[in-house]
Amino acid sequence: MVTLGDYLIVSGMLFTIGFAGVILRRNILIIFMSLELMLNAANLSLVAFSRYRVTATGLPSYNAQVFVFFIITVAAAEVAVGLAIIVALYRARQTTHVEDINTLKF
Amino acid sequence: MSPFLFWFFAFLMLVFGAAVVLNRNPIASALSLVICFMGLSALFMTLDAFFIGIIQVLVYAGAVMVLFLFIIMLLDLRREQLRKINYVAVAGGSVVALAFFLQIYFVIRQLDAARQPFPALTARTDDVHNIGSLLFSNFTLPFQIIGVLVLVATIGVVVLSKRELR
Numbered sequence: 441m442v443t444l445g446d447y448l449i450v451s452g453m454l455f456t457i458g459f460a461g462v463i464l465r466r467n468i469l470i471i472f473m474s475l476e477l478m479l480n481a482a483n484l485s486l487v488a489f490s491r492y493r494v495t496a497t498g499l500p501s502y503n504a505q506v507f508v509f510f511i512i513t514v515a516a517a518e519v520a521v522g523l524a525i526i527v528a529l530y531r532a533r534q535t536t537h538v539e540d541i542n543t544l545k546f
Numbered sequence: 547m548s549p550f551l552f553w554f555f556a557f558l559m560l561v562f563g564a565a566v567v568l569n570r571n572p573i574a575s576a577l578s579l580v581i582c583f584m585g586l587s588a589l590f591m592t593l594d595a596f597f598i599g600i601i602q603v604l605v606y607a608g609a610v611m612v613l614f615l616f617i618i619m620l621l622d623l624r625r626e627q628l629r630k631i632n633y634v635a636v637a638g639g640s641v642v643a644l645a646f647f648l649q650i651y652f653v654i655r656q657l658d659a660a661r662q663p664f665p666a667l668t669a670r671t672d673d674v675h676n677i678g679s680l681l682f683s684n685f686t687l688p689f690q691i692i693g694v695l696v697l698v699a700t701i702g703v704v705v706l707s708k709r710e711l712r
Contacts, residue, residue: 445660498668517699
C-alpha cells in the first residue's frame with residue numbers, strides 16, 4: 441500500500457537531488473535545470489497532499505492543484521527570463537561557468 | 547493506485563534526476579531531465595491529478611526543455627566539459643545535501659498522517675472542470691496577476707535579447 445509518506449519521501453529525494461545539483465555543479469545551465477527539479481519536487485508534494493485531503497464531495501481538494509498550476513506558469517516564465525539572462529551573460533563574458541563570473545566576489 | 551507503478555515511476559524519476567546532476571554533457575543532462583519529468587507526470591497521474599500530469603508534459607517536456615536545448619546548442623559548450631573536479635567541494639556539498647535529506651526524512655517519519663493510505667475517491671474525477679471553475683471563482687485575482695507576470699516576462703525577454711544592452 442502506497443502511503444502519503446512514500447510520496448513525500450520521493451519528493452524530498454527529488455528536492456535533495458536538485459539541491460545537490462545547485463551546490464555541486466559549476467555550469468550555470470545545469471544549476472538552472474536543478475532549480476527546475478526543486479520546483480517540481482515541491483509540486484509533487486503539493487499534489488500528494490491534495491489527493492490525501494478528500495472533501496465532502498468525494499473528490500480531492502483542488503486548491504493545491506490550482507497552486508501547482510500557478511507554480512508551473514511562474515516556472516515557465518522564469519525559465520524564459522533566466523535563459524535570456526544566460527545568453528546575455530554568454531555574450532558579455534563567453535562563459536557559462538560560474539567560477540569565471542567573479543566580479544562581485546569578496 | 548498500484549504500488550508497482552508508483553515505485554517504478556519514482557525510481558525512473560529519481561535515476562534520471564540524478565543523471566541530470568551527474569552528466570558532464572549539458573545535452574545529456576537536458577534529455578535526462580525530459581525523462582525525469584515524464585516520470586513525474588506519471589506520478590501525478592497515480593495521484594488522480596490527470597490535468598496537472600498533462601500540463602507537466604506539455605509545458606515542461608514540451609516547451610521548457612526545447613528552450614533549454616535551443617540555448618545549449620546556441621552556446622557552444624564543448625570547451626567547458628574538460629574542467630578539473632574540485633573533490634573537496636564535491637564532498638562538502640554531498641554532506642550538506644545528505645544532511646538536508648536526513649532532516650526531511652526524520653520529519654516525515656514523525657508525521658502521523660504520513661503513515662495512512664490515501665482515502666478512496668467516491669465521485670468520478672473531473673479535474674479540468676473543477677480546477678477551471680476554481681481558477682475563475684476563488685482565484686481570479688492570482689490568475690490575472692499571473693497573466694501580467696507572463697506579459698512582463700515576455701517583454702523582459704525581448705529587451706534582454708536585444709543586441710546591445712544600455
